[in-house]
Amino acid sequence: TAIKLLVLPGDGIGPEIMREVRHVIDWLESRRGLSFDITEDLVGGASLAEYGVPIRDEVIEKAWAADAVLFGSVGDPKWAHVGFEKRPEVAILKLRQELGLFANLRPAKVFDALVDASTLKPDVVRGLDIMIVRETVGGIYFGNPRGIETLPDGSKRGVNTEVYTTSEIERVARVAFDLARKRSNRVCSVEKCNVMESGLLWKEVVTDVHAKEFSDVELSHMLADNCAMQMVRNPRQFDVIVTGNLFGDLLSDLASMLTGSLGMLPSATLGAVRENGKFPALYEPIHGSAPDIAGQGIANPIAQILSFAMLLRYSLNKQEEANMIEQAVSNVLESGLRTADIMSEGMARVGTSVMGEAIVRE
Amino acid sequence: TAIKLLVLPGDGIGPEIMREVRHVIDWLESRRGLSFDITEDLVGGASLAEYGVPIRDEVIEKAWAADAVLFGSVGDPKWAHVGFEKRPEVAILKLRQELGLFANLRPAKVFDALVDASTLKPDVVRGLDIMIVRETVGGIYFGNPRGIETLPDGSKRGVNTEVYTTSEIERVARVAFDLARKRSNRVCSVEKCNVMESGLLWKEVVTDVHAKEFSDVELSHMLADNCAMQMVRNPRQFDVIVTGNLFGDLLSDLASMLTGSLGMLPSATLGAVRENGKFPALYEPIHGSAPDIAGQGIANPIAQILSFAMLLRYSLNKQEEANMIEQAVSNVLESGLRTADIMSEGMARVGTSVMGEAIVRE
Numbered sequence: 001t002a003i004k005l006l007v008l009p010g011d012g013i014g015p016e017i018m019r020e021v022r023h024v025i026d027w028l029e030s031r032r033g034l035s036f037d038i039t040e041d042l043v044g045g046a047s048l049a050e051y052g053v054p055i056r057d058e059v060i061e062k063a064w065a066a067d068a069v070l071f072g073s074v075g076d077p078k079w080a081h082v083g084f085e086k087r088p089e090v091a092i093l094k095l096r097q098e099l100g101l102f103a104n105l106r107p108a109k110v111f112d113a114l115v116d117a118s119t120l121k122p123d124v125v126r127g128l129d130i131m132i133v134r135e136t137v138g139g140i141y142f143g144n145p146r147g148i149e150t151l152p153d154g155s156k157r158g159v160n161t162e163v164y165t166t167s168e169i170e171r172v173a174r175v176a177f178d179l180a181r182k183r184s185n186r187v188c189s190v191e192k193c194n195v196m197e198s199g200l201l202w203k204e205v206v207t208d209v210h211a212k213e214f215s216d217v218e219l220s221h222m223l224a225d226n227c228a229m230q231m232v233r234n235p236r237q238f239d240v241i242v243t244g245n246l247f248g249d250l251l252s253d254l255a256s257m258l259t260g261s262l263g264m265l266p267s268a269t270l271g272a273v274r275e276n277g278k279f280p281a282l283y284e285p286i287h288g289s290a291p292d293i294a295g296q297g298i299a300n301p302i303a304q305i306l307s308f309a310m311l312l313r314y315s316l317n318k319q320e321e322a323n324m325i326e327q328a329v330s331n332v333l334e335s336g337l338r339t340a341d342i343m344s345e346g347m348a349r350v351g352t353s354v355m356g357e358a359i360v361r362e
Numbered sequence: 363t364a365i366k367l368l369v370l371p372g373d374g375i376g377p378e379i380m381r382e383v384r385h386v387i388d389w390l391e392s393r394r395g396l397s398f399d400i401t402e403d404l405v406g407g408a409s410l411a412e413y414g415v416p417i418r419d420e421v422i423e424k425a426w427a428a429d430a431v432l433f434g435s436v437g438d439p440k441w442a443h444v445g446f447e448k449r450p451e452v453a454i455l456k457l458r459q460e461l462g463l464f465a466n467l468r469p470a471k472v473f474d475a476l477v478d479a480s481t482l483k484p485d486v487v488r489g490l491d492i493m494i495v496r497e498t499v500g501g502i503y504f505g506n507p508r509g510i511e512t513l514p515d516g517s518k519r520g521v522n523t524e525v526y527t528t529s530e531i532e533r534v535a536r537v538a539f540d541l542a543r544k545r546s547n548r549v550c551s552v553e554k555c556n557v558m559e560s561g562l563l564w565k566e567v568v569t570d571v572h573a574k575e576f577s578d579v580e581l582s583h584m585l586a587d588n589c590a591m592q593m594v595r596n597p598r599q600f601d602v603i604v605t606g607n608l609f610g611d612l613l614s615d616l617a618s619m620l621t622g623s624l625g626m627l628p629s630a631t632l633g634a635v636r637e638n639g640k641f642p643a644l645y646e647p648i649h650g651s652a653p654d655i656a657g658q659g660i661a662n663p664i665a666q667i668l669s670f671a672m673l674l675r676y677s678l679n680k681q682e683e684a685n686m687i688e689q690a691v692s693n694v695l696e697s698g699l700r701t702a703d704i705m706s707e708g709m710a711r712v713g714t715s716v717m718g719e720a721i722v723r724e
């Protein structure tokens with residue numbers, strides 16, 4: 001039976017880089033005998049323009065029905081004036097929360113061919129391979145009470161609440177420990193337990209899960225401010241990092257920028273396994289919608305293509321096909337093709353579609 | 363009349379680097395005719411050991427009575443087992459809150475002589491000079507409700523609350539705009555207004571203060587995750603950054619690590635101006651207590667000495683003496699002396715006291 005995909009290109013460069021993935025999918029259908037049943041829909045600014053909301057309930061239902069969601073990116077300065085409830089970002093936040101996508105996996109990897117793209121010295125980042133596991137349905141992103149209230153004297157008070165429960169921490173910790181076993185077997189748990197009780201609970205629960213279920217994995221703890229420093233000082237000390245929603249937001253962006261090639265980095269966000277053995281999952285590039293270069297045909301499609309490879313690997317267990325795509329990307333880079341964002345001297349500068357075609361050909 | 367200083371060396375390397383500041387003070391007394399009335403007391407682990415609490419009310423009172431507080435650093439793994447209320451960090455948190463020290467000024471500056479100490483490429487960080495203004499008595503550090511509660515099923519729930527009011531944001535924004543006028547006249551305000559209402563209020567209030575009082579200063583806004591990336595991608599785009607307590611904690615540590623020489627960076631935390639024209643203020647190095655090298659006589663005393671120079675500049679308006687100290691530090695570096703943390707080939711490696719003496723001699 002056909003694999004059901006929901007494809008949500010979103011805003012900015014989303015549609016043009018997603019087009020290149022469609023070529024990869026076509027190839028897999030004609031050459032590898034896979035069969036995809038693809039539904040495409042609007043999210044973010046694109047959905048606001050058409051329907052007046054950043055995401056429709058119907059799209060959430062389609063996401064539930066799909067084997068996996070392939071997401072582009074949302075966000076467009078054009079919609080900066082809409083209210084807090086309507087901003088394009090609501091699309092991704094709602095997908096995460098409604099599908100229970102609690103574990104965001106963000107690899108930060110330095111490709112040998114691109115080691116010079118980093119602003120850090122090559123000796124500091126060569127071979128870097130960090131996996132950040134970020135909790136994505138809890139913490140201060142979703143806690144209540146929240147909002148802005150007007151005080152009697154006319155001034156205002158803005159409030160958000162960070163909440164974490166034992167079970168929320170346990171499940172994301174398990175994902176991190178599981179992943180570590182397939183990598184270098186080390187997990188670093190990050191919080192601010194010296195200031196926040198929610199961080200103290202985080203540390204206790206991670207310590208507990210480790211002792212009871214994963215004592216073969218090496219566990220360390222680090223304060224979030226120190227982690228930000230250590231990422232700059234010596235990022236290769238890390239294997240898997242597990243952290244909450246807000247710290248994960250900053251630290252994963254920081255980690256990806258260490259590679260100097262954001263346009264290369266995919267991510268996966270996974271939910272709980274259901275009775276039928278399936279789990280909801282969404283795959284998206286780490287980079288944003290890049291409105292400044294949208295529509296020019298110069299965006300790098302690799303992160304979106306590698307997100308699709310992650311989808312094949314995690315949601316569909318198609319290891320061979322995932323490897324083929326990753327190898328093709330690597331070969332094309334070795335051959336010297338570069339989009340503008342990763343361009344360096346002596347390489348051949350190409351646009352979105354030439355890069356996409358080259359990967360399909362490989 | 364004598365200048366009243368409260369000196370709080372704290373834990374780890376605190377006492378040994380503070381000793382070098384005392385030599386600088388002696389020199390100022392004998393050669394520049396200044397007169398200091400110095401009280402020294404215990405905080406952090408040192409206070410826990412002696413009094414069973416991280417800071418005594420008496421010390422807070424002494425801090426109120428002083429013209430300024432010179433702080434070393436707190437934190438000691440020996441005290442990891444004490445409860446949340448007793449941890450050494452409470453000393454600095456309580457000083458900030460009780461004295462109303464709401465604006466933490468953290469310069470991140472690359473010294474020409476040390477540009478190679480950074481893990482970033484010299485071309486990316488040469489001449490870097492960022493001033494982070496971090497709010498330090500509000501936000502999630504102090505908001506209520508907070509704590510860990512046990513749920514009916516025995517599992518737990520950890521909660522912290524981020525709160526910002528109009529007036530809290532206004533006063534720290536003014537400090538940032540004021541500083542920008544004396545620098546490159548640019549302020550970047552950082553929050554997560556796309557996810558947090560407290561961040562939305564932050565952005566609105568900063569925009570307001572700017573329009574009403576500082577429209578000559580250039581203001582931009584940036585999301586905290588993007589800011590973490592931009593600091594790695596192109597840190598020299600920033601002049602003054604103003605942000606809340608938690609983001610400021612991470613981003614200022616990140617910014618200081620860009621310089622590669624944490625042991626060089628001072629900070630000031632300032633409170634509101636009182637009726638007598640004075641304001642409470644605390645000066646401390648950015649680096650921590652570094653328990654791993656404490657007592658070995660190898661710690662870099664420069665951040666502590668430069669913190670004292672900031673004290674002379676901001677609290678006592680002794681610009682000339684502050685300049686003398688900063689110039690002396692710069693000359694000693696040019697002459698090739700280096701403590702272990704900033705050592706590089708061809709330089710002369712020295713310990714804490716030789717470095718301190720060299721600066722006094724200069």
Ligand SMILES: CC(C)[C@H](C(=O)O)[C@@H](O)C(=O)O
Nearest residue numbers: 075089092093249556557587
């Ligand atoms: C778009 C935004 C709401 C989102 C977040 O803050 O989680 C983004 O920055 C991310 O990291 O996926």
Ligand SMILES: CC(C)[C@H](C(=O)O)[C@@H](O)C(=O)O
Nearest residue numbers: 194195225437451454455611
């Ligand atoms: C010691 C700790 C409580 C403190 C903080 O988190 O504010 C420190 O990291 C700092 O930045 O001064």
